[in-house]
Each structure stands twice: as C-alpha cells, then as structure tokens.
Amino acid sequence: MSSELMIEMKNVHKWFGELHVLNDINLEINKGEKIVICGPSGSGKSTLIRCINRLEEHQRGNIIVEGTELTNDSRSIERIRGEVGMVFQQFNLFPHLSILDNCSLAPIWVRKLPKAEAKEKAMEYLKRVQIDDQAHKYPAQLSGGQQQRAAIARALCMEPRIMLFDEPTSALDPEMIKEVLDVMVGLAQGGMTMIVVTHEMGFAKEVADSIIFMDEGQIVEAKNPKDFFDNPESERTKTFLSQIL
Amino acid sequence: MSAANKEIGPPVIELGVMGWLRKNLFSNWYNSLLTIFGLYLLYILIPPLVNWIFLDANFVGSTRDDCTNEGACWIFIQQNIKLIFYGLYPTEELWRINFVYLILLISGVYLLIPNLKHKGWVGAFLLIIFPIICVVMLSGGLGLESVETRLWGGLFLTLVIAGVGIVLSLPIGVMLALGRRSKLPVVSLLCTIFIEIWRGVPLITVLFMASNMFPLFMPEGVNFDKLIRALIGVMFFSAAYLAEVVRGGLQAMPKGQYEASQAVGLTYWRMMALVILPQSLKMVIPAIIGSFIAIFKDTTLVLVIGLFDFLGIIQFVGTNPDWLGFSHEGYVFAAAVFWVFCYAMSWYSQRLEKKLDTGR
Numbered sequence: 001m002s003s004e005l006m007i008e009m010k011n012v013h014k015w016f017g018e019l020h021v022l023n024d025i026n027l028e029i030n031k032g033e034k035i036v037i038c039g040p041s042g043s044g045k046s047t048l049i050r051c052i053n054r055l056e057e058h059q060r061g062n063i064i065v066e067g068t069e070l071t072n073d074s075r076s077i078e079r080i081r082g083e084v085g086m087v088f089q090q091f092n093l094f095p096h097l098s099i100l101d102n103c104s105l106a107p108i109w110v111r112k113l114p115k116a117e118a119k120e121k122a123m124e125y126l127k128r129v130q131i132d133d134q135a136h137k138y139p140a141q142l143s144g145g146q147q148q149r150a151a152i153a154r155a156l157c158m159e160p161r162i163m164l165f166d167e168p169t170s171a172l173d174p175e176m177i178k179e180v181l182d183v184m185v186g187l188a189q190g191g192m193t194m195i196v197v198t199h200e201m202g203f204a205k206e207v208a209d210s211i212i213f214m215d216e217g218q219i220v221e222a223k224n225p226k227d228f229f230d231n232p233e234s235e236r237t238k239t240f241l242s243q244i245l
Numbered sequence: 246m247s248a249a250n251k252e253i254g255p256p257v258i259e260l261g262v263m264g265w266l267r268k269n270l271f272s273n274w275y276n277s278l279l280t281i282f283g284l285y286l287l288y289i290l291i292p293p294l295v296n297w298i299f300l301d302a303n304f305v306g307s308t309r310d311d312c313t314n315e316g317a318c319w320i321f322i323q324q325n326i327k328l329i330f331y332g333l334y335p336t337e338e339l340w341r342i343n344f345v346y347l348i349l350l351i352s353g354v355y356l357l358i359p360n361l362k363h364k365g366w367v368g369a370f371l372l373i374i375f376p377i378i379c380v381v382m383l384s385g386g387l388g389l390e391s392v393e394t395r396l397w398g399g400l401f402l403t404l405v406i407a408g409v410g411i412v413l414s415l416p417i418g419v420m421l422a423l424g425r426r427s428k429l430p431v432v433s434l435l436c437t438i439f440i441e442i443w444r445g446v447p448l449i450t451v452l453f454m455a456s457n458m459f460p461l462f463m464p465e466g467v468n469f470d471k472l473i474r475a476l477i478g479v480m481f482f483s484a485a486y487l488a489e490v491v492r493g494g495l496q497a498m499p500k501g502q503y504e505a506s507q508a509v510g511l512t513y514w515r516m517m518a519l520v521i522l523p524q525s526l527k528m529v530i531p532a533i534i535g536s537f538i539a540i541f542k543d544t545t546l547v548l549v550i551g552l553f554d555f556l557g558i559i560q561f562v563g564t565n566p567d568w569l570g571f572s573h574e575g576y577v578f579a580a581a582v583f584w585v586f587c588y589a590m591s592w593y594s595q596r597l598e599k600k601l602d603t604g605r
Binding site: 086 | 499501502504505506507508509510511512515520524527601603604
C-alpha cells in the first residue's frame, strides 16, 4: 500500500475555557490506515476527531487533511468536510426526512448530483449496509442499529476518503452492536481510512493498524494492537486495560 | 389462571351510556352538582339565544320597518352587505375584488386536496405572481381604473391587512430569529433591539405613529399611502412576535442536528433551509398560527387611524339614521365571521401538524 499522508496533526492544542482538552497532539495517518482511539471519558478522544472536520476549533498547532490546512477560511473547511465523513454516537439522522432523503440530501445540495442519480447512489449504499428495504421509512421507525447503519450510509453517500466514528456503538442495545460493527469491518476491509473512537476492543484487535490510548488530553501510547494489549508501557494504559477487559 | 380471567369483563357499571355518564358527569357529589349547574346555565342561555338569532328573527325585507318580529333584524346586515364586505369600493369595479377572491379560492382548494401534482408551482404562483395580480387588480393599472385605498374597506380591507401582515411577517420573523441567534455580535444586537422595540410597543401606538407621526419625518410633499403605512406597521409588529416564537423552535433543536448537517458539508444557509428550519418551524406551528390569529383579530385596531375594516364598517353603518339601534346584530355577525376565519386557521394548523408528523 502506498503511504499517502491523509491526516497530519502537529502540536495541536485546545482548551475549553481553562480546561486543557488537547495537549500537544501529534499524529500522522496514511491512506487506508485504521486507527482506534480509546481512553477514559473526558480524555479528549472525541474532541480530537471532532477537530479533524472542524466541529471543534483547535487553538494552536496545525491540522492538515489531504494537503489542505484547516483554518478559519470557510472554503478550506468546506473542502475538508467534503472529504471526511462522520458517524455520531447519537446517529443524528434528520428526523423529518426519509432514510433515502437523509442519504441523498448532501449529494444533491453539496455535490450537485442530479436527484435521480443521488437517490440511486443512496440506494446502493443502503443496500451495502443492508437496510435498502427501509429506505422509505422515517428514522423514528427504525431500530437503533438500523439508524446507525443508515447514518453510516449517509456519510458514505458523500464518497468520503476518510471516515470518523465517534463512539458509534455506545448508544446501542447490546444485540445491535454487532450489526453496526460488521458494517464497519466491511468498510475497513474495503480500504477506507478510518479513525474510530470506541471501547469495542474486539473490533480494535480485528481491524486496527494502530491503537491510540489517550488520557487527560494527551496521547499516552500508540501501538499496533498486539503490542498494545500484550506489552502496554504506561501505567495508565495498564490500569485502563485492566478496567475494560 | 387464564381460563378464569377470560370470563372477567370490565365492570358492568362502566359500560354503555349510563356508565359514561356516571364516570364523566356524576362521579362524586360535587361533580354532580357542577353538572346540574352547567345544565341549568345552558337551559337559561341557549333557548333565548336561538330564538333571537333564528326563530324570532327577520330575514326578508328592505327597510327597518320590515323588522316586526321580536328577534334579530338580519335585514340590517343584508341591506348593508356591500358596505360590510367591500367598503366604499366602486360598485362597478367589485368584480375585480371577486376575481381575486376566486383565484385565491381555486388555488387554495387545489392545495388542500391531497396527492395532486404540481403543488409546488401553485404555491409559487400564490407567493410570487398572485400578489402582483392583487396589486394591479385591486388598486388599478394596466388599463384598469385606479381605486384609491381610502375607498377600500369592510371584510375586504381586513383580509388585505391580515393577509399581507401574515404572509410577509413570517419570512421577516424567521430572518430576525436567525439574526438574533447569529454568532456575529452586531447582527445579533441589531435584531434583538429591533424585536424588543416592536414587542415593547402596543399595536395601537404603532398604528398611530404610522399614521400621524411618520408624515412629520418625511420631506414636504412626500406622501405614503396610509394603508401602506399601516401594513408596514402591522407587518413588523407581527414579525417581532413571530421571531421570538421561531427562536423558541430553534432553541429546541438538538445540537446533533447542526453537527450532522455540518459534517455532511452543508453550508449555513442550506443547513438552515433544509434541516433546521423545517424541523423547528414544525415544532412551533401551534404558536405561529396563534400569532396569525392574533394579528387577524388585531386588524380591527386600524379603525383608530381612520381605516374602516370589517368591524369598523359594521359600527359605521350602525350609526346610519336609517338603521340606528341594530348594533347587536352587527356585533353578532362580526363575531360569527371572525370566528369562521380564525377557526379555519386553527383547523388548518392541526391538519398541517398531523401531515408533517414523522415521529422523533
């Protein structure tokens, strides 16, 4: 695999008021890499990936996504959001639109695809996440697992080069977690560049190229899964692993 | 256990008409007392009212001398119907108003029938072309004789003021609400000041200012039509109230909806138009229609600046020496017509809410 640099974070800092939520983050992610970020709550892992598509603004350092640096220039933000898809913990589907319209909205209005083409493509992705039979229902009529798969399809419809997942299974009932993880594994096998904030360590072992452990706004440890689970260096990582495994 | 339970129905005492009466009207001694008192009130109020409005009323005739019965004299309304509906609009030009009503009626019915095609076009016609037709037809131009707005009156004038106020105040209100929530401090401050000034002033003051003070600030010779000044006043007044209603809806939107829209790359205006406003306006439909109904009824205040709206003209014809002493009939008629319009709005709002309900 060619090592094309997709995301570069250099000395990134962010504060919420006095709280130092990201403290000197340095990260390089190549094309096709799958990164899993874990850590205790409040460690800054969600904030980190939300900085990548400017849902949060970083205050120091540089974030470069596919050669475009994130600045306050709205054009750079728009370009990056076009390349980066995001899946949220709470799905955040648009409740007033059918599943199909949820998926085709942005392709029509942002990518300027003709309606028919956008809907066709949406159906394709809905089929891939196996809810094409639900396309004409509204989000409230779907189960949590189905909603999250629809949200993944919505993000994929923009044909992003990078996918961010912010605790995609944390709001799901246990029996629905697998159907969402299966979709994500399929996506990973297809070569998508992925950054996943999750506590699903099984998933991490299976697909991650590297696992990042964060605590108090810092990257404490970044390793391939085998080393991460077998030889964690830092005490904080060891404690965390002992708590969740 | 199941075999025994199947045979047990609800207690007989709660079934049937008697059960319903017992449960809802006579469940205990004070409810029974209230029920009896209520029935007594209906008994002393309803029969005289029905007698006065229908049974003892006069419906045919042409002068007050034909009103020989004890009840209402509807001949009063009937004889003045042209004034009440159209004001002083020239009789030979009345077809122009009726033509406008007809267009409105046809397109309105078209929009209300479910599952018809091209509703978007009809809506666009109503919002863009229809107002132009109205202006030309009603005030004159393109070969039509000009009719000054001081001749406009009656129900027609009420509908013009309420219609213009309602249709224009909603978009202005939405923009003000978005402005007040803007991240740009200047925009937000200006919108807040605008909203609070208009909300802090009674409509009657607004109308007085529009009618009497506004000309003082204008250069000599510049003369705005009084009706237009009143329309602008009503429009901004209503917009300020709507802005706060809409802002309430915007504030109730979960943050995730904004984030999801941004994450798929929608710009601010597209996010608002496609995701946020459709949902938040839907949430506040009852309050929006409430504001519309209030504005419809508040149009009666234009009487204070010398415009004769529906209620104003009914009071006016009541002072005609030929028809002195029939103000009761006038007010009852006015109340009935106002109720029909307001209830229609209320009915439409409920229908709209049901239609747009997609669950949460």
